[in-house]
Amino acid sequence: MLDATQPVPSTDSLETLVSQEVERQLGAIKQELADLRERTPDNRLTMVVFSGDLDKVMASLIIGTGAVGMGLDVSMFFTFWGLSALKKQSAKRHQRDFYQRMFAAMTPDGTQGMGVSKLNFGGVGATMLRKMMKNQEITSVEELMELARESGVRMIACTLSMDVLGLTSEDLVDGLELGGVGAYLGDAAKSRVTLFI
Amino acid sequence: MLDATQPVPSTDSLETLVSQEVERQLGAIKQELADLRERTPDNRLTMVVFSGDLDKVMASLIIGTGAVGMGLDVSMFFTFWGLSALKKQSAKRHQRDFYQRMFAAMTPDGTQGMGVSKLNFGGVGATMLRKMMKNQEITSVEELMELARESGVRMIACTLSMDVLGLTSEDLVDGLELGGVGAYLGDAAKSRVTLFI
Amino acid sequence: MLDATQPVPSTDSLETLVSQEVERQLGAIKQELADLRERTPDNRLTMVVFSGDLDKVMASLIIGTGAVGMGLDVSMFFTFWGLSALKKQSAKRHQRDFYQRMFAAMTPDGTQGMGVSKLNFGGVGATMLRKMMKNQEITSVEELMELARESGVRMIACTLSMDVLGLTSEDLVDGLELGGVGAYLGDAAKSRVTLFI
Numbered sequence: 001m002l003d004a005t006q007p008v009p010s011t012d013s014l015e016t017l018v019s020q021e022v023e024r025q026l027g028a029i030k031q032e033l034a035d036l037r038e039r040t041p042d043n044r045l046t047m048v049v050f051s052g053d054l055d056k057v058m059a060s061l062i063i064g065t066g067a068v069g070m071g072l073d074v075s076m077f078f079t080f081w082g083l084s085a086l087k088k089q090s091a092k093r094h095q096r097d098f099y100q101r102m103f104a105a106m107t108p109d110g111t112q113g114m115g116v117s118k119l120n121f122g123g124v125g126a127t128m129l130r131k132m133m134k135n136q137e138i139t140s141v142e143e144l145m146e147l148a149r150e151s152g153v154r155m156i157a158c159t160l161s162m163d164v165l166g167l168t169s170e171d172l173v174d175g176l177e178l179g180g181v182g183a184y185l186g187d188a189a190k191s192r193v194t195l196f197i
Numbered sequence: 198m199l200d201a202t203q204p205v206p207s208t209d210s211l212e213t214l215v216s217q218e219v220e221r222q223l224g225a226i227k228q229e230l231a232d233l234r235e236r237t238p239d240n241r242l243t244m245v246v247f248s249g250d251l252d253k254v255m256a257s258l259i260i261g262t263g264a265v266g267m268g269l270d271v272s273m274f275f276t277f278w279g280l281s282a283l284k285k286q287s288a289k290r291h292q293r294d295f296y297q298r299m300f301a302a303m304t305p306d307g308t309q310g311m312g313v314s315k316l317n318f319g320g321v322g323a324t325m326l327r328k329m330m331k332n333q334e335i336t337s338v339e340e341l342m343e344l345a346r347e348s349g350v351r352m353i354a355c356t357l358s359m360d361v362l363g364l365t366s367e368d369l370v371d372g373l374e375l376g377g378v379g380a381y382l383g384d385a386a387k388s389r390v391t392l393f394i
Numbered sequence: 395m396l397d398a399t400q401p402v403p404s405t406d407s408l409e410t411l412v413s414q415e416v417e418r419q420l421g422a423i424k425q426e427l428a429d430l431r432e433r434t435p436d437n438r439l440t441m442v443v444f445s446g447d448l449d450k451v452m453a454s455l456i457i458g459t460g461a462v463g464m465g466l467d468v469s470m471f472f473t474f475w476g477l478s479a480l481k482k483q484s485a486k487r488h489q490r491d492f493y494q495r496m497f498a499a500m501t502p503d504g505t506q507g508m509g510v511s512k513l514n515f516g517g518v519g520a521t522m523l524r525k526m527m528k529n530q531e532i533t534s535v536e537e538l539m540e541l542a543r544e545s546g547v548r549m550i551a552c553t554l555s556m557d558v559l560g561l562t563s564e565d566l567v568d569g570l571e572l573g574g575v576g577a578y579l580g581d582a583a584k585s586r587v588t589l590f591i
Contacts, residue, residue, distance in 0.1 A: 014211070014214065014408075015214065015218070017405070017408060018211075018214055018215050018218045018408070018412060019218050019222075021408065021409055021412040022215070022218050022219050022222050022412055022416060023222065025412060025413060025416045026222055026223075026226070026416065026420075029226065029420070029423070029424070029427065030226070032427060032431070033226060033229055033230070033233070033427070036233055036237075036427070036430055036431060036434050037229070037233060039434050039435055039436070039437065039586065040233050040236050040237055040430075040434055041236055041238075041435075041586070042236070043236065045382075045385075045386075048453075048457075048589070050449075050450065050453055050591075052512070055247075055277055055278075056247065059245075059247055059276065059277065059393075062357065062378055063245075063378060063381070063382070066377075066378035066379060066381075066382055067382055069379075070379065070382050070383075070386075072382070072386065079453065080449055080453065081449075081511075081512060097526070097529050099522045099525045099526045099529070100526060100529075102522060103513075103522065103526070106513050107513075117278075118249070118278060119300075119303050119304075128296045128299060128300065129361075131296045132294070132296045132297060132300070132361050132362070132363075133361055135293075135294055135296070135297075136360045136361055138357070138360070138361060160456065160532070163530045163532070164523075164526050164527055164530055164532060165526070166526075180460075181456055181457060181460035182460060182463075182464065184457070184460075185439075185457070185460055185461055185464050185466070185587070186464075188439075188586070188587045189439075189464075189466065189586045189587060190586075191586075191587070192236065192238070192385070192386045192387075192388075192391075193382070193385045193386060193388070193391045194391060194586075194587045194588060194589060195245070195391060195392070195393040195589070196393060196453075196589040196590060196591050197393050211408070211411065212411065212415070215408075215411050215412050215415045216415050216419075219412070219415050219416050219419050220419065223419055223420070223423065226423065227423065230423065230426055230427070230430070233430055233434075234426070234430060237430050237433050237434055238433055238435075239433070240433065242579075242582075242583075252444075252474055252475075253444065256442075256444055256473065256474065256590075259554065259575055260442075260575060260578070260579070263574075263575035263576060263578075263579055264579055266576075267576065267579050267580075267583075269579070269583065314475075315446070315475060316497075316500055316501075325493045325496060325497065326558075328493045329491070329493045329494060329497070329558050329559070329560075330558055332490075332491050332493070332494075333557045333558055335554070335557070335558060389433065389435070389582070389583045389584075389585075389588075390579070390582045390583060390585070390588045391588060392442070392588060392589070392590040393590060394444075394590050
């Protein structure tokens with residue numbers, strides 16, 4: 001109803017008025033959308049590769065390259081035993097103390113020397129798995145690693161594990177990122193898929 | 198302020214104006230909603246069952262049946278050692294080469310022959326665990342497997358692992374789905390909970 | 395256009411008009427927002443700690459305390475071998491049957507007696523890891539456990555595992571929660587990050 005004692009808006013100022021009123025009333029919804037957006041995962045998959053077993057590292061690489069192929073961003077955090085997968089085959093020895101040198105001597109440099117998680121029998125199981133993959137014309141773990149890196153899988157070496165094991169970035173293959181638990185959690189908290197392998 | 202030189206809108210045209218402005222401002226919100234919807238997980242839980250250890254397979258089945266009971270859709274991808282859980286007890290041997298026959302001989306057919314991941318002592322640990330579960334009147338792993346399947350847990354056998362290990366669908370129990378890493382990632386990327394066991 | 399025969403709205407009636415139109419057009423959107431909100435994860439990280447290995451328990455504690463430091467709510471569900479981490483060092487023995495007593499005798503009480511998941515050599519590996527952490531001035535696993543609990547990480551002992559292993563709450567450290575698979579899934583389904591360790 002027209003109330004002659006109140007000012008009546010013109011079309012221009014009315015449009016502004018309507019716009020502002022709509023904006024105001026949508027405020028709560030926009031706020032909620034912003035809140036949901038903050039907690040909605042990005043198109044990302046993040047793995048901790050804790051294991052240094054050939055079979056598990058292989059599984060992580062198959063998942064990682066598959067995910068990149070489906071358009072997901074992929075972060076792989078290699079920590080503890082998993083760091084072996086990133087070691088240069090002819091790693092220089094930076095290990096400072098006795099225990100670090102022992103660990104280095106007992107863990108492989110790169111994927112070549114890795115055993116499998118079960119029935120390894122001092123390397124027989126790993127050799128068998130490699131033969132079985134080859135017989136089925138399935139990409140080797142070294143090729144998978146190369147493929148993953150070329151296809152844009154981010155590979156991050158865990159700095160805390162490097163400190164414990166006495167590894168420096170010179171012991172690891174080139175082109176890696178280094179990061180701690182904060183970097184991991186930053187990626188993981190924005191991921192659709194999070195795995196600990 | 199009323200500006201007599203400008204047209205003043207009627208209630209009808211005002212309603213149109215409001216309607217259009219609401220529509221316009223909602224456009225961006227609808228777009229963002231569609232974007233969030235695409236990245237918001239479905240009511241789903243997806244597991245990779247990589248392990249062939251009795252204790253871990255049991256844990257995965259307890260989580261799977263529990264999740265179905267809470268109204269979640271559940272997908273379990275059995276891969277590598279985990280495939281043992283799906284093998285027929287009297288699996289015909291389709292293994293084509295020496296290594297595949299070796300692996301088949303050294304891994305159990307079904308859950309009956311599985312060991313535990315620690316302190317197995319050639320099967321003693323597994324027997325102990327089974328006795329302890331029975332003494333507490335807890336469902337056996339075979340019953341859990343049956344329960345999971347009856348309650349609608351989707352069980353998918355990893356086709357890549359089947360190729361490596363020389364297994365065909367005839368070696369596995371009936372009623373399974375077969376799928377590769379793409380099928381896994383499709384489910385995982387829409388899941389609230391993703392685990393690698 | 396001004397239609398002199400129709401009333402022109404006041405500011406008050408404009409608000410009502412906008413309100414009604416927004417409400418009308420928003421119905422479906424509000425419904426969808428409510429639906430998305432239900433499936434959007436909270437600011438939470440949930441872990442199953444199934445392993446009783448020193449290295450894996452340590453990794454879970456580092457992730458847990460790191461996540462609390464970044465403002466996430468953290469739930470750690472200790473199950474099966476993982477329950478060892480929660481046992482009192484001088485646990486009274488409530489194990490009712492032979493197998494439970496055997497298991498209790500063969501698994502450590504608390505983190506002190508834990509081995510590492512690889513190269514343990516009857517405890518040598520665990521000792522090495524502890525020395526290496528100490529040499530790098532990295533917090534011990536016992537301090538990490540304390541830190542995690544003080545910083546508000548929720549630690550839940552799996553009741554089903556406790557039944558199987560014959561453990562009562564008196565065997566475990568104080569201040570824990572007890573919960574089953576339902577409690578786990580309730581937390582996991584609302585989490586940004588879900589891990590099985």
